[in-house]
Amino acid sequence: MxxxxxxxxxxxxxxxxxxxxxxxxxxxxxxxxxxxxxxxxxxxxxxxxxxxxxxxxxxxxxxxxxxxxxxxxxxxxxxxxxxxxxxxxxxxxxxxxxxxxxxxxxxxxxxxxxxxxxxxxxxxxxxxxxxxxxxxxxxxxxxxxxxxxxxxxxxxxxxxxxxxxxxxxxxxxxxxxxxxxxxxxxxxxxxxxxxxxxSSFDRPNIHLQVQPGQKRMEAILDFLEDRPFQPGIIYCLSRKATESLAAKLKEKGYNADYYHAGLSAAAREQVQEKFLQDNIQIMCATIAFGMGIDKSNVRWVIHYNLPKNLESYYQEIGRGGRDGASAEALLFYSLADVMTLRDIIMQGENSKEQALSIAKLDRMQQFAESTSCRRKTLMHYFGEEYNKDCGHCDICDNPPTSFNGTEYAQKILSAVARTKETIPSAQVVDILRGSRNQQSLAKGYDQLKTFGAGRDVPAMEWQRYIHQLINQGILEVAYDEHGALKLTNASQEVLFKGRKVELVKFQPPVAKEEKEKRQKKSRSGVETALFEHLRQLRKQLATERNLPPYVVFTDNTLQEIVEQRPTNRPAFLAISGVAQAKYEQYGEIFINAILSFLAQQAEQQQARLKGTTHLVTYEMIRQGKTLEEISEQRQVQLNTVYSHLATLYQQGYDVELKPYLSDWEYSRVREGILKTNQTAALKPIFEYLEGEIDYLKIRLGIGRFNKENSQGS
Missing domain, CATH: 3.40.50.300 (P-loop containing nucleotide triphosphate hydrolases)
Incomplete structure (x- = not known):
């Protein structure tokens, strides 16, 4: 009961x-x-x-x-x-x-x-x-x-x-x-x-993705371009980074602001309220931001820097997609971030805490460098059984293929050996790529045998191969020597004893294809316009009532309203997330908005069709209907349908004139066109031919003549 x-x-x-x-x-x-x-x-x-x-x-x-x-x-x-x-x-x-x-x-x-x-x-x-x-x-x-x-x-x-x-x-x-x-x-x-x-700690609606940290700003702008108006959070390691990133995004025309513990309590509360009210689209923040944020329509979370452990990462990406609708988590990763976090840990904790924090950071690094399903790695960390590939992360979208990478490994190890194990990964990549920068020239690296030995491989790929060698124990990182790469026993085996190395090659995904693959249902143009129309209405109603917009309706509910387009009380109450009280407050307002939007769309469609009505005729011809049947079904004059057919033929559509205009009839019309010098007016041609060919066929003949002459026939 x-x-x-x-x-x-x-x-x-x-x-x-x-x-x-x-x-x-x-x-x-x-x-x-x-x-x-x-x-x-x-x-x-x-x-x-x-x-x-x-x-x-x-x-x-x-x-x-x-x-x-x-x-x-x-x-x-x-x-x-x-x-x-x-x-x-x-x-x-x-x-x-x-x-x-x-x-x-x-x-x-x-x-x-x-x-x-x-x-x-x-x-x-x-x-x-x-x-x-x-x-x-x-x-x-x-x-x-x-x-x-x-x-x-x-x-x-x-x-x-x-x-x-x-x-x-x-x-x-x-x-x-x-x-x-x-x-x-x-x-x-x-x-x-x-x-x-x-409960399962899986959040299947969040798409997980990791990108190299070399060109973060460029990658963020690309990411945002495909997600207009979507609210999101960018987590940064430092307060200064939140401020500079927000400033750069504002310069590019984005509605962004920043939040960190250095702001006054009043300033933090004000900027948080703006984000909740959808008056700020992008929040650049330190980890001080998020506890107690019940904003259900955060559509994406970006980590500008590597989090210190997987618990923090999981909690922070969990602020996206709380309404159950699709959300995205993008993590930028570089070895420089790992070194910075190690320095912070080593400066601020006792030895027992340091060991635990370093171990957790190592697991975070392994997640970022993983070449298998990211969700599987994450769930296993939290002790949860997860035996399938999720199909909703960058690795599953674009499964890497392994290859014999021994030659690449030997080039990397040779560069490390010839620089006496004193340089970090970025400098190794510069040597392999033959970058003639100040440091390479000052230290004489341009004289090394390996200088420029990998010009044909992009810098980002070299970085990934180095990460894989570290993961395989073929290289080590000396964090106390500014991240210098060190050779191991395994390095010697690869260089001198014929040990083979398997590497994973990443093919950059075609962004639009991946995006389409991930979307359960892509919106049509009309749906996109209606969603934006109702989103603005939701914002207006929320502002009037001093509420966050998602309290009126969540994004998920709004999307269902767009798909179902309810125009009466029972249909509106059937929408998931519309309670009785919500209908009483907002139902009729949204129904009226939907009806006025659809009426406006119909008017626009009618206006467009006036210029493209011949395409409707074309669709019916393709269905096998005769011109007489089209005239009857469309309730238009037969001469209008013949005019459509002539226009379609002239514009190069796949239509046949012969059922309605024989070659002999066309030869007579062509003679009439040439004698009267007319390619538009029908009456002079009709009079020249003394009524032998009717107006309908003359219209088709003019269409054929114009097409043939435009092709130089």
């Missing part, structure tokens, strides 16, 4: 017909009043796991969240869906807080979000005991563990919830938790025989 009610609540308040995988089992467990732990990736639908049972059960759900900005966004989204919700945190005045508390006492709220500080403030537990609480939800539950990446000491006091409210079930939710953190969540919250639900 409760499960059926849960489905009804999902449709009524959230507009979805069915739960995502795993959600229904979690909700059933909560409705059974059992403690629950949920590990689910960002964008997997964690909030539904406590919001739906909270709405089914009588009473109030209390949600503990450490993220004030996210709290505000979630409450706005619930209110937009017709759910009575509120929040209590330090951003409110005493009067605002008293108003929310009174609504709770009056039984008017179903969902209350509180910060841990507010929950643990003096007298708040006494206030909660006056309410009918049906569920406590602990969001970002990893914050309770010193092993977690975002430990909050105040979370340790949340164990008092179970001590003070032993009968109220608790659901603890997190997107990232290793085994130690999981154990802490269970024990620190005093959960009673909890059931743990672990």
């Amino acid at each position: 409760e499960v059926r009610e849960a489905r009804e609540v999902l449709k009524l308040y959230f507009g979805y017909d069915q739960f995502r995988p795993g959600q229904e089992d979690i909700i059933q467990n909560v409705l059974s009043k059992r403690d629950t732990v949920v590990l689910m990736p960002t964008g997997g639908g964690k909030s539904v796991c406590y919001q739906v049972p909270g709405l089914v059960m009588p009473g109030l759900t209390v949600v503990v969240s450490p993220l004030i900005a996210l709290m505000k966004d979630q409450v706005e989204a619930l209110l937009a869906n017709g759910v009575n919700a509120g929040y209590l945190n330090s951003s409110q005045s005493t009067k605002e807080q008293q108003l929310i508390e009174q609504q709770c006492l009056d039984g008017r709220l179903k969902m209350l979000y509180v910060s841990p500080e507010k929950l643990l403030s003096a007298g708040f537990f006494s206030f909660l005991k006056r309410l009918q609480i049906n569920l406590f939800a602990i969001d970002e539950a990893h914050c309770i563990s010193a092993w977690g990446h975002d430990f909050r000491p105040e979370y340790l006091q949340l164990k008092n919830l179970k001590l003070q409210f032993p009968e109220v079930p608790i659901i603890a939710l997190t997107a990232t938790a290793d085994r130690l953190t999981q154990r802490d969540i269970l024990t620190q919250l005093y959960l009673q025989d909890p059931k743990v639900f672990i």
Whole structure:
């Protein structure tokens, strides 16, 4: 019974017909009043796991969240869906807080979000005991563990919830938790025989891609050119890089800004709000940006620099495609980034932490240099079985083929040996390519036997081959010597003992072909125009109501509206993500917008057809219809259809005149054209031929004559 009610609540308040995988089992467990732990990736639908049972059960759900900005966004989204919700945190005045508390006492709220500080403030537990609480939800539950990446000491006091409210079930939710953190969540919250639900950490809607870091700005501009108006985040390693990159993008006409911890709190809040409201398309940011950003329509995430570990990479790309629609993750990789990150690690941590951080960085580097399915590598890192190739990453799009690369390897190793193992990879590439730069000439590298031995191979390819030799243990990197390449025992075997080396050759993909392959359904011109029309309407409505646009409708819902074009209430409510309250607020506005757009399109189409109506006739001829049948079906005069046929023949379309104009008849028309010197007017030719050939055939004859003479016949 409760499960059926849960489905009804999902449709009524959230507009979805069915739960995502795993959600229904979690909700059933909560409705059974059992403690629950949920590990689910960002964008997997964690909030539904406590919001739906909270709405089914009588009473109030209390949600503990450490993220004030996210709290505000979630409450706005619930209110937009017709759910009575509120929040209590330090951003409110005493009067605002008293108003929310009174609504709770009056039984008017179903969902209350509180910060841990507010929950643990003096007298708040006494206030909660006056309410009918049906569920406590602990969001970002990893914050309770010193092993977690975002430990909050105040979370340790949340164990008092179970001590003070032993009968109220608790659901603890997190997107990232290793085994130690999981154990802490269970024990620190005093959960009673909890059931743990672990969802797949795969985000199949995100396309994974890695590119060499040599020409980043050029590659970013190419990437953005194909994605007009799509919101995205570019993560940079330094604050300075975020500012300079945003400035460069602005120069190129893009709506970009930057965010880092060096900005004042007010400036950070202002720029974050602009991004949420779609007033900024591109956010250039350090890793300080992202926690608590519930912007569902981020369509891409670029890493300008290599992240320090796969946990950070996974969390940051997870800010793209939270609405389930297609998103992209592009990572730029260079050995210079690895060296910079190693320097940062070696300067700032104790030896035990350094060893762990270096090991994690090594795994990040292996991911970037991988020659097999990237998603498989990522899932295996998180301990998840993943035995297929994903078909949704750059490696799967463009599978590399291996070849006997012994000669290339020997050239690289020879350059390293002849420079006495003192230079980094970029300089080795310069020597192989014969680059006569200042350093090469000053150090006499232009005199080496290997100088210019690889002119025919692009620099980017040489870099990739060097990376592969490092991965195979044939070369090593001395990070304490500015990244100098060093020979190994394996190097000697390749140079002197006939050891063969297999390398992988990368063929650069044809960008447009890959893009088309990845798109489940490419939009037609009309669909693209309608999507943009409705996107602007969504933006206008959101601005009027001071809401982020995705709270009105997500990109996924907007795309379905474009595909289905609902023009009445039942059809609009059938769209996934359109709840009852959403229809009441926006349904008729969008229906009217769709109808006016379609009417405008029809007018434009009619105007276009006036100049191309002969092409409609051409399609019908290709279907085997006679000119008489076309005249009848199109409700046009027969002489108009003959005129179409003449125009088509003259323009070179594949049509036959002979069924309607014999060679003898054409010879007579041709004589008439030459005698009257007319190639347009029909009447003089008709009179010259004394009515022997009718006007319809004369029109066809003129078409044939004009074509033959334009070809020089």
